[in-house]
Amino acid sequence: MRDRSDGDGRWGAVSFDEIETLRRHSSAWKLLRADHAPLILSFLAKVFVEDNIRSISSSALASRLDDELYALNERLGPATFPRRATAYLDDWAAPEAGWLRKYYPAGSDEPHFDATPAVEKALSWVATLRSRAFVGTESRLNTLFDLLRQMVYGAEDDPEVRLAELRRRRHAIDVEIAEVEKGNVDVLEPAAQRDRYQQFATTARELLADFREVEANFRSLDRALRERVAGWSGAKGELLDEVLGNRHAIAESDQGKSFQAFYDFLLSPRRQAELTDLLERVQQLEAIDDRDPRMRHIHYDWLDACERTQATVRLLSDQLRRFLDDQAWLENRRVMDLLHSIESSAMRLRAHGVPPLTFDIDGTTPAVVLPMERPLYTPAAKAPIDSRVEGGEGDFDPSALFNQVFVDPTRLSLGVRRCLQQRAQVGLCDVIGEHPLEQGLAELVTYLSLADDSFAVVFDEEVREQVDWIDADGQERVASLPRVTFVRTTDATERALR
The missing domain is CATH 1.10.10 (Arc Repressor Mutant, subunit A)
Incomplete structure:
Protein backbone atom coordinates (compact mmCIF):
# COMPACT_ATOMS: atom_id res chain seq x y z
CA MET A 1 0.00 0.00 0.00
CA THR A 128 -15.62 19.40 6.08
CA LEU A 129 -18.98 17.58 6.13
CA ARG A 130 -20.89 20.74 5.27
CA SER A 131 -22.09 21.06 1.70
CA ARG A 132 -20.58 24.05 -0.09
CA ALA A 133 -22.37 25.92 -2.82
CA PHE A 134 -19.06 27.18 -4.21
CA VAL A 135 -15.84 25.14 -4.24
CA GLY A 136 -12.86 27.05 -5.61
CA THR A 137 -9.89 25.26 -7.17
CA GLU A 138 -7.99 27.86 -9.18
CA SER A 139 -6.53 29.74 -6.19
CA ARG A 140 -5.29 26.53 -4.60
CA LEU A 141 -3.57 25.53 -7.84
CA ASN A 142 -1.87 28.94 -8.00
CA THR A 143 -0.80 28.54 -4.38
CA LEU A 144 0.74 25.15 -5.16
CA PHE A 145 2.68 26.62 -8.05
CA ASP A 146 3.94 29.48 -5.87
CA LEU A 147 5.06 27.06 -3.19
CA LEU A 148 6.88 24.91 -5.73
CA ARG A 149 8.69 27.96 -7.12
CA GLN A 150 9.70 29.08 -3.63
CA MET A 151 11.09 25.65 -2.78
CA VAL A 152 12.91 25.09 -6.08
CA TYR A 153 14.44 28.54 -6.51
CA GLY A 154 14.87 29.11 -2.78
CA ALA A 155 17.13 26.04 -2.58
CA GLU A 156 19.03 26.93 -5.77
CA ASP A 157 22.63 28.05 -5.08
CA ASP A 158 23.60 28.69 -8.71
CA PRO A 159 23.64 32.48 -9.26
CA GLU A 160 22.92 32.14 -12.99
CA VAL A 161 19.75 30.15 -12.36
CA ARG A 162 18.57 32.61 -9.71
CA LEU A 163 19.28 35.56 -12.02
CA ALA A 164 17.39 33.93 -14.86
CA GLU A 165 14.33 33.45 -12.65
CA LEU A 166 14.51 37.02 -11.36
CA ARG A 167 14.77 38.39 -14.90
CA ARG A 168 11.76 36.30 -15.95
CA ARG A 169 9.71 37.71 -13.09
CA ARG A 170 10.90 41.26 -13.84
CA HIS A 171 9.94 40.83 -17.50
CA ALA A 172 6.45 39.66 -16.49
CA ILE A 173 6.07 42.68 -14.21
CA ASP A 174 7.27 45.04 -16.97
CA VAL A 175 4.71 43.58 -19.39
CA GLU A 176 1.95 44.03 -16.82
CA ILE A 177 3.04 47.63 -16.16
CA ALA A 178 2.99 48.38 -19.88
CA GLU A 179 -0.52 46.98 -20.21
CA VAL A 180 -1.78 49.04 -17.26
CA GLU A 181 -0.21 52.18 -18.71
CA LYS A 182 -2.17 51.52 -21.90
CA GLY A 183 -5.38 51.32 -19.86
CA ASN A 184 -5.72 47.52 -20.09
CA VAL A 185 -6.37 46.60 -16.45
CA ASP A 186 -6.93 42.89 -15.92
CA VAL A 187 -9.38 42.69 -12.99
CA LEU A 188 -10.15 39.45 -11.21
CA GLU A 189 -13.60 38.08 -11.96
CA PRO A 190 -16.09 37.83 -9.07
CA ALA A 191 -15.77 34.03 -9.08
CA ALA A 192 -11.97 34.28 -8.79
CA GLN A 193 -12.31 36.77 -5.91
CA ARG A 194 -14.69 34.48 -4.03
CA ASP A 195 -12.37 31.54 -4.70
CA ARG A 196 -9.38 33.29 -3.16
CA TYR A 197 -11.37 34.69 -0.23
CA GLN A 198 -12.66 31.20 0.60
CA GLN A 199 -9.14 29.80 0.57
CA PHE A 200 -7.82 32.70 2.68
CA ALA A 201 -10.55 32.31 5.35
CA THR A 202 -10.01 28.54 5.54
CA THR A 203 -6.24 28.84 5.81
CA ALA A 204 -6.49 31.64 8.41
CA ARG A 205 -8.74 29.55 10.67
CA GLU A 206 -6.56 26.45 10.24
CA LEU A 207 -3.51 28.49 11.19
CA LEU A 208 -5.21 29.73 14.36
CA ALA A 209 -6.16 26.15 15.25
CA ASP A 210 -2.59 24.95 14.70
CA PHE A 211 -1.31 27.35 17.35
CA ARG A 212 -3.27 25.47 20.01
CA GLU A 213 -1.48 22.26 19.01
CA VAL A 214 1.91 24.00 18.98
CA GLU A 215 1.22 25.33 22.47
CA ALA A 216 0.22 21.84 23.65
CA ASN A 217 3.50 20.41 22.30
CA PHE A 218 5.55 23.02 24.15
CA ARG A 219 3.48 22.44 27.31
CA SER A 220 4.20 18.70 27.17
CA LEU A 221 7.92 19.42 26.96
CA ASP A 222 7.63 21.84 29.87
CA ARG A 223 5.84 19.22 31.99
CA ALA A 224 8.50 16.62 31.19
CA LEU A 225 11.23 19.08 32.15
CA ARG A 226 9.55 19.88 35.49
CA GLU A 227 9.27 16.18 36.30
CA ARG A 228 12.92 15.71 35.37
CA VAL A 229 14.07 18.55 37.63
CA ALA A 230 11.85 17.48 40.56
CA GLY A 231 13.13 13.89 40.52
CA TRP A 232 16.80 14.59 39.74
CA SER A 233 19.29 13.13 42.23
CA GLY A 234 22.56 13.25 40.27
CA ALA A 235 25.07 15.97 39.57
CA LYS A 236 23.76 19.39 38.70
CA GLY A 237 26.07 19.76 35.72
CA GLU A 238 24.58 16.75 33.99
CA LEU A 239 21.05 18.08 34.50
CA LEU A 240 22.01 21.52 33.18
CA ASP A 241 23.51 19.98 30.06
CA GLU A 242 20.30 18.08 29.42
CA VAL A 243 18.01 21.04 30.17
CA LEU A 244 19.96 23.48 28.02
CA GLY A 245 20.13 20.89 25.26
CA ASN A 246 16.35 20.51 25.31
CA ARG A 247 15.87 24.30 25.30
CA HIS A 248 18.23 24.64 22.34
CA ALA A 249 16.48 21.78 20.56
CA ILE A 250 13.13 23.60 20.85
CA ALA A 251 14.46 26.77 19.23
CA GLU A 252 16.39 24.92 16.51
CA SER A 253 13.65 22.42 15.62
CA ASP A 254 11.60 22.84 12.44
CA GLN A 255 8.54 23.73 14.49
CA GLY A 256 10.49 26.24 16.60
CA LYS A 257 12.07 27.96 13.58
CA SER A 258 8.76 28.18 11.73
CA PHE A 259 6.96 29.57 14.78
CA GLN A 260 9.67 32.18 15.45
CA ALA A 261 9.66 33.30 11.81
CA PHE A 262 5.86 33.68 11.92
CA TYR A 263 6.03 35.62 15.19
CA ASP A 264 8.75 37.97 13.88
CA PHE A 265 6.65 38.56 10.76
CA LEU A 266 3.63 39.59 12.81
CA LEU A 267 5.68 41.86 15.08
CA SER A 268 6.94 43.92 12.15
CA PRO A 269 5.10 47.31 12.19
CA ARG A 270 5.31 47.56 8.42
CA ARG A 271 3.83 44.10 7.95
CA GLN A 272 1.07 44.81 10.49
CA ALA A 273 0.08 48.02 8.73
CA GLU A 274 0.09 46.29 5.33
CA LEU A 275 -1.92 43.34 6.64
CA THR A 276 -4.49 45.61 8.30
CA ASP A 277 -4.91 47.63 5.11
CA LEU A 278 -5.32 44.51 2.97
CA LEU A 279 -7.91 43.01 5.30
CA GLU A 280 -9.94 46.22 5.33
CA ARG A 281 -9.88 46.46 1.54
CA VAL A 282 -10.83 42.80 1.06
CA GLN A 283 -13.83 43.22 3.35
CA GLN A 284 -15.08 46.00 1.07
CA LEU A 285 -15.04 43.95 -2.16
CA GLU A 286 -18.54 43.77 -3.62
CA ALA A 287 -17.97 40.36 -5.22
CA ILE A 288 -17.58 38.72 -1.80
CA ASP A 289 -21.12 38.37 -0.51
CA ASP A 290 -20.43 35.81 2.24
CA ARG A 291 -17.93 37.75 4.37
CA ASP A 292 -16.48 36.25 7.50
CA PRO A 293 -16.54 39.06 10.13
CA ARG A 294 -13.72 37.43 12.03
CA MET A 295 -11.31 37.88 9.12
CA ARG A 296 -11.24 41.66 9.66
CA HIS A 297 -9.28 41.22 12.90
CA ILE A 298 -7.79 37.75 12.37
CA HIS A 299 -4.22 39.08 12.73
CA TYR A 300 -5.00 40.21 16.29
CA ASP A 301 -6.17 36.66 17.06
CA TRP A 302 -2.89 35.37 15.63
CA LEU A 303 -0.92 37.73 17.85
CA ASP A 304 -2.84 36.62 20.94
CA ALA A 305 -2.26 32.95 20.12
CA CYS A 306 1.46 33.63 19.48
CA GLU A 307 1.81 35.40 22.81
CA ARG A 308 0.16 32.49 24.63
CA THR A 309 2.59 30.09 22.96
CA GLN A 310 5.54 32.33 23.81
CA ALA A 311 4.40 32.42 27.44
CA THR A 312 4.42 28.62 27.53
CA VAL A 313 7.96 28.55 26.18
CA ARG A 314 9.05 31.11 28.80
CA LEU A 315 7.98 28.68 31.51
CA LEU A 316 10.97 26.52 30.59
CA SER A 317 13.39 29.37 31.32
CA ASP A 318 11.59 30.27 34.57
CA GLN A 319 11.77 26.67 35.75
CA LEU A 320 15.49 26.51 34.99
CA ARG A 321 16.14 29.83 36.74
CA ARG A 322 14.30 28.75 39.91
CA PHE A 323 16.20 25.48 39.98
CA LEU A 324 19.55 27.26 39.67
CA ASP A 325 18.67 29.81 42.38
CA ASP A 326 17.51 27.14 44.85
CA GLN A 327 20.48 24.87 44.25
CA ALA A 328 23.01 27.73 44.47
CA TRP A 329 21.51 28.93 47.79
CA LEU A 330 21.57 25.43 49.31
CA GLU A 331 25.13 24.73 48.21
CA ASN A 332 26.41 28.10 49.47
CA ARG A 333 24.81 27.49 52.84
CA ARG A 334 26.33 24.01 53.08
CA VAL A 335 29.79 25.39 52.21
CA MET A 336 29.49 28.08 54.89
CA ASP A 337 28.40 25.51 57.49
CA LEU A 338 31.45 23.37 56.66
CA LEU A 339 33.79 26.35 56.92
CA HIS A 340 32.37 27.37 60.31
CA SER A 341 32.72 23.81 61.57
CA ILE A 342 36.37 23.66 60.48
CA GLU A 343 37.12 27.02 62.11
CA SER A 344 35.49 25.96 65.40
CA SER A 345 37.45 22.70 65.48
CA ALA A 346 40.71 24.53 64.75
CA MET A 347 40.09 27.00 67.60
CA ARG A 348 39.43 24.17 70.07
CA LEU A 349 42.59 22.32 69.04
CA ARG A 350 44.74 25.44 69.39
CA ALA A 351 43.45 26.18 72.90
CA HIS A 352 43.73 22.63 74.34
CA GLY A 353 46.48 21.09 72.28
CA VAL A 354 46.26 18.00 70.17
CA PRO A 355 43.93 15.50 71.89
CA PRO A 356 44.72 11.78 71.96
CA LEU A 357 43.36 9.72 69.13
CA THR A 358 40.10 8.22 70.35
CA PHE A 359 36.96 6.89 68.77
CA ASP A 360 33.41 6.09 69.87
CA ILE A 361 31.44 2.91 69.40
CA ASP A 362 27.72 2.30 69.58
CA GLY A 363 26.27 1.05 72.83
CA THR A 364 26.23 -2.68 73.36
CA THR A 365 22.64 -2.68 74.61
CA PRO A 366 19.59 -1.03 73.07
CA ALA A 367 17.91 1.85 74.89
CA VAL A 368 14.41 0.88 76.04
CA VAL A 369 11.72 3.60 76.10
CA LEU A 370 8.25 2.50 77.21
CA PRO A 371 5.18 4.18 75.65
CA MET A 372 3.70 4.94 79.07
CA GLU A 373 6.80 6.95 79.98
CA ARG A 374 5.89 9.64 77.49
CA PRO A 375 4.02 12.67 78.96
CA LEU A 376 0.39 13.23 78.09
CA TYR A 377 -0.69 16.09 75.86
CA THR A 378 -1.39 19.31 77.70
CA PRO A 379 -3.60 21.81 75.86
CA ALA A 380 -2.33 25.36 75.76
CA ALA A 381 -4.18 27.88 77.87
CA LYS A 382 -6.36 30.29 75.93
CA ALA A 383 -5.76 33.93 76.62
CA PRO A 384 -8.93 35.98 77.12
CA ILE A 385 -9.52 38.67 74.51
CA ASP A 386 -11.50 41.81 75.27
CA SER A 387 -13.09 42.97 71.99
CA ARG A 388 -14.94 45.89 73.44
CA VAL A 389 -14.25 49.22 71.69
CA GLU A 390 -14.61 52.45 73.57
CA GLY A 391 -16.11 55.40 71.69
CA GLY A 392 -13.86 58.34 70.88
CA GLU A 393 -14.32 61.65 72.61
CA GLY A 394 -12.76 63.99 69.99
CA ASP A 395 -14.78 66.05 67.52
CA PHE A 396 -14.11 65.62 63.81
CA ASP A 397 -15.68 66.60 60.49
CA PRO A 398 -17.48 63.52 59.04
CA SER A 399 -18.05 65.17 55.62
CA ALA A 400 -14.70 63.80 54.35
CA LEU A 401 -16.16 60.29 54.54
CA PHE A 402 -18.84 61.20 52.00
CA ASN A 403 -16.60 62.97 49.49
CA GLN A 404 -15.09 59.77 48.03
CA VAL A 405 -15.67 59.26 44.29
CA PHE A 406 -16.88 55.85 43.17
CA VAL A 407 -17.48 55.14 39.50
CA ASP A 408 -19.76 52.20 38.80
CA PRO A 409 -18.25 50.25 35.84
CA THR A 410 -21.49 48.30 35.44
CA ARG A 411 -23.35 51.50 34.56
CA LEU A 412 -20.68 52.43 32.00
CA SER A 413 -20.69 48.94 30.45
CA LEU A 414 -24.47 49.12 30.15
CA GLY A 415 -24.19 52.41 28.24
CA VAL A 416 -21.64 50.90 25.84
CA ARG A 417 -23.89 47.88 25.27
CA ARG A 418 -26.80 50.14 24.35
CA CYS A 419 -24.63 51.93 21.78
CA LEU A 420 -23.54 48.56 20.31
CA GLN A 421 -27.08 47.25 19.84
CA GLN A 422 -27.44 48.67 16.32
CA ARG A 423 -23.78 48.68 15.21
CA ALA A 424 -20.72 46.47 15.46
CA GLN A 425 -18.39 49.10 16.97
CA VAL A 426 -18.60 52.54 18.51
CA GLY A 427 -15.98 55.13 19.51
CA LEU A 428 -15.46 56.48 23.01
CA CYS A 429 -16.30 60.00 21.87
CA ASP A 430 -19.66 58.79 20.52
CA VAL A 431 -20.44 57.01 23.80
CA ILE A 432 -19.57 60.10 25.83
CA GLY A 433 -21.66 62.19 23.43
CA GLU A 434 -24.72 60.10 24.29
CA HIS A 435 -23.77 59.66 27.96
CA PRO A 436 -21.81 62.78 29.12
CA LEU A 437 -19.22 62.42 31.88
CA GLU A 438 -20.72 63.00 35.30
CA GLN A 439 -17.69 62.20 37.48
CA GLY A 440 -14.90 63.75 35.45
CA LEU A 441 -11.51 62.16 34.94
CA ALA A 442 -12.29 59.17 37.18
CA GLU A 443 -15.20 58.18 34.94
CA LEU A 444 -13.05 58.63 31.79
CA VAL A 445 -10.31 56.35 33.19
CA THR A 446 -12.95 53.75 34.08
CA TYR A 447 -14.10 53.72 30.44
CA LEU A 448 -10.54 52.82 29.38
CA SER A 449 -10.37 49.86 31.81
CA LEU A 450 -13.79 48.29 31.15
CA ALA A 451 -13.77 44.48 31.00
CA ASP A 452 -16.88 42.91 29.52
CA ASP A 453 -17.52 39.62 27.66
CA SER A 454 -19.82 41.34 25.15
CA PHE A 455 -17.31 43.82 23.75
CA ALA A 456 -13.57 44.48 23.50
CA VAL A 457 -11.69 47.75 23.97
CA VAL A 458 -9.31 48.57 21.08
CA PHE A 459 -6.70 51.36 21.30
CA ASP A 460 -5.28 53.08 18.21
CA GLU A 461 -2.03 54.82 19.24
CA GLU A 462 -1.60 56.50 15.85
CA VAL A 463 -4.75 58.69 16.14
CA ARG A 464 -5.36 61.13 19.01
CA GLU A 465 -8.78 62.33 20.19
CA GLN A 466 -9.88 64.96 22.68
CA VAL A 467 -12.56 64.52 25.33
CA ASP A 468 -13.94 67.53 27.23
CA TRP A 469 -16.18 67.86 30.29
CA ILE A 470 -17.18 70.32 33.01
CA ASP A 471 -15.78 69.58 36.47
CA ALA A 472 -17.42 70.20 39.83
CA ASP A 473 -16.01 73.76 39.98
CA GLY A 474 -17.63 74.64 36.64
CA GLN A 475 -14.35 74.72 34.71
CA GLU A 476 -13.95 73.04 31.31
CA ARG A 477 -11.43 70.20 31.22
CA VAL A 478 -9.92 68.61 28.08
CA ALA A 479 -8.07 65.27 27.89
CA SER A 480 -6.05 64.06 24.88
CA LEU A 481 -5.83 60.29 24.47
CA PRO A 482 -5.47 57.64 21.72
CA ARG A 483 -8.56 56.69 19.77
CA VAL A 484 -10.61 54.20 21.78
CA THR A 485 -13.12 51.92 20.05
CA PHE A 486 -15.54 49.43 21.63
CA VAL A 487 -16.02 46.40 19.35
CA ARG A 488 -18.91 43.99 19.85
CA THR A 489 -17.73 40.40 20.23
CA THR A 490 -20.86 38.38 21.18
CA ASP A 491 -24.63 38.74 21.31
CA ALA A 492 -24.47 38.94 25.10
CA THR A 493 -25.37 42.64 25.00
CA GLU A 494 -28.94 42.05 23.88
CA ARG A 495 -29.31 39.19 26.37
CA ALA A 496 -28.07 41.36 29.25
CA LEU A 497 -30.49 44.20 28.45
CA ARG A 498 -33.57 42.01 28.36
Missing part, protein backbone atom coordinates in the same frame (compact mmCIF):
# COMPACT_ATOMS: atom_id res chain seq x y z
CA ARG A 2 1.39 3.38 -0.98
CA ASP A 3 1.66 6.01 1.73
CA ARG A 4 0.86 9.47 0.35
CA SER A 5 1.11 11.26 3.67
CA ASP A 6 2.33 14.86 3.62
CA GLY A 7 4.61 14.31 6.60
CA ASP A 8 2.38 15.31 9.51
CA GLY A 9 -0.23 12.55 9.21
CA ARG A 10 -3.04 14.69 7.78
CA TRP A 11 -3.50 12.76 4.56
CA GLY A 12 -2.35 9.35 3.41
CA ALA A 13 -2.83 5.63 3.89
CA VAL A 14 -2.70 4.24 7.42
CA SER A 15 -2.61 0.69 8.69
CA PHE A 16 -5.32 -1.22 10.51
CA ASP A 17 -3.40 -1.18 13.81
CA GLU A 18 -2.87 2.58 13.64
CA ILE A 19 -6.57 3.23 13.02
CA GLU A 20 -7.50 0.89 15.88
CA THR A 21 -5.09 2.71 18.21
CA LEU A 22 -6.54 6.08 17.22
CA ARG A 23 -10.08 4.82 17.74
CA ARG A 24 -9.25 3.70 21.29
CA HIS A 25 -7.00 6.52 22.48
CA SER A 26 -7.55 9.63 20.33
CA SER A 27 -9.43 12.33 22.26
CA ALA A 28 -10.78 13.79 19.01
CA TRP A 29 -12.25 10.42 18.01
CA LYS A 30 -13.77 10.00 21.49
CA LEU A 31 -15.35 13.44 21.15
CA LEU A 32 -17.03 12.51 17.86
CA ARG A 33 -18.37 9.31 19.46
CA ALA A 34 -19.60 11.00 22.67
CA ASP A 35 -23.31 10.90 23.54
CA HIS A 36 -23.49 14.70 23.85
CA ALA A 37 -21.12 15.45 20.95
CA PRO A 38 -23.43 18.14 19.44
CA LEU A 39 -23.53 20.01 22.75
CA ILE A 40 -19.77 19.70 23.35
CA LEU A 41 -18.74 20.71 19.84
CA SER A 42 -21.17 23.61 19.49
CA PHE A 43 -20.46 25.06 22.95
CA LEU A 44 -16.67 24.70 22.85
CA ALA A 45 -16.57 26.05 19.30
CA LYS A 46 -18.52 29.14 20.34
CA VAL A 47 -16.33 29.88 23.38
CA PHE A 48 -12.82 28.82 22.40
CA VAL A 49 -12.86 29.06 18.59
CA GLU A 50 -15.27 31.81 17.56
CA ASP A 51 -14.45 34.06 20.55
CA ASN A 52 -10.76 32.95 20.47
CA ILE A 53 -10.63 32.54 24.26
CA ARG A 54 -7.41 30.86 25.38
CA SER A 55 -8.11 30.86 29.13
CA ILE A 56 -11.38 31.32 31.02
CA SER A 57 -12.22 30.91 34.70
CA SER A 58 -14.33 28.02 35.91
CA SER A 59 -17.15 30.29 37.13
CA ALA A 60 -17.37 32.21 33.85
CA LEU A 61 -17.36 29.07 31.71
CA ALA A 62 -19.92 27.36 33.96
CA SER A 63 -22.19 30.42 33.71
CA ARG A 64 -22.06 30.36 29.90
CA LEU A 65 -22.69 26.61 29.81
CA ASP A 66 -25.59 26.98 32.24
CA ASP A 67 -27.25 29.47 29.86
CA GLU A 68 -26.70 27.07 26.97
CA LEU A 69 -28.19 24.12 28.89
CA TYR A 70 -31.20 26.19 29.94
CA ALA A 71 -31.93 27.19 26.34
CA LEU A 72 -31.60 23.61 25.08
CA ASN A 73 -33.77 22.19 27.86
CA GLU A 74 -36.44 24.78 27.12
CA ARG A 75 -36.45 23.75 23.46
CA LEU A 76 -35.84 19.99 23.70
CA GLY A 77 -37.34 19.12 27.08
CA PRO A 78 -36.23 19.49 30.71
CA ALA A 79 -34.69 15.99 30.84
CA THR A 80 -32.41 16.43 27.85
CA PHE A 81 -29.45 17.72 29.90
CA PRO A 82 -30.37 17.21 33.57
CA ARG A 83 -26.93 17.62 35.16
CA ARG A 84 -25.30 20.80 36.42
CA ALA A 85 -22.90 22.75 34.22
CA THR A 86 -19.93 22.14 36.54
CA ALA A 87 -20.50 18.38 36.33
CA TYR A 88 -20.33 18.47 32.53
CA LEU A 89 -17.15 20.56 32.63
CA ASP A 90 -15.46 18.13 35.04
CA ASP A 91 -16.34 15.22 32.76
CA TRP A 92 -14.97 17.02 29.69
CA ALA A 93 -11.72 17.83 31.53
CA ALA A 94 -11.25 14.28 32.89
CA PRO A 95 -8.10 12.43 31.68
CA GLU A 96 -10.19 9.79 29.90
CA ALA A 97 -11.88 12.55 27.84
CA GLY A 98 -9.17 15.17 27.37
CA TRP A 99 -11.31 17.85 25.69
CA LEU A 100 -10.61 20.62 28.22
CA ARG A 101 -7.41 21.46 30.09
CA LYS A 102 -8.10 22.36 33.72
CA TYR A 103 -5.32 24.20 35.51
CA TYR A 104 -4.58 26.89 38.10
CA PRO A 105 -2.81 30.01 36.76
CA ALA A 106 -0.08 31.61 38.82
CA GLY A 107 -1.52 33.76 41.60
CA SER A 108 -5.08 32.39 41.29
CA ASP A 109 -6.94 29.91 43.49
CA GLU A 110 -9.75 29.41 40.94
CA PRO A 111 -9.36 26.76 38.22
CA HIS A 112 -9.28 27.88 34.60
CA PHE A 113 -10.11 26.01 31.40
CA ASP A 114 -8.68 25.91 27.90
CA ALA A 115 -9.63 23.75 24.92
CA THR A 116 -7.24 21.01 23.82
CA PRO A 117 -6.08 20.41 20.22
CA ALA A 118 -8.52 17.48 20.06
CA VAL A 119 -11.43 19.95 19.97
CA GLU A 120 -9.90 21.83 17.03
CA LYS A 121 -9.32 18.58 15.12
CA ALA A 122 -12.88 17.35 15.69
CA LEU A 123 -14.35 20.71 14.64
CA SER A 124 -12.20 20.79 11.50
CA TRP A 125 -13.45 17.35 10.48
CA VAL A 126 -17.10 18.27 11.16
CA ALA A 127 -16.70 21.46 9.11
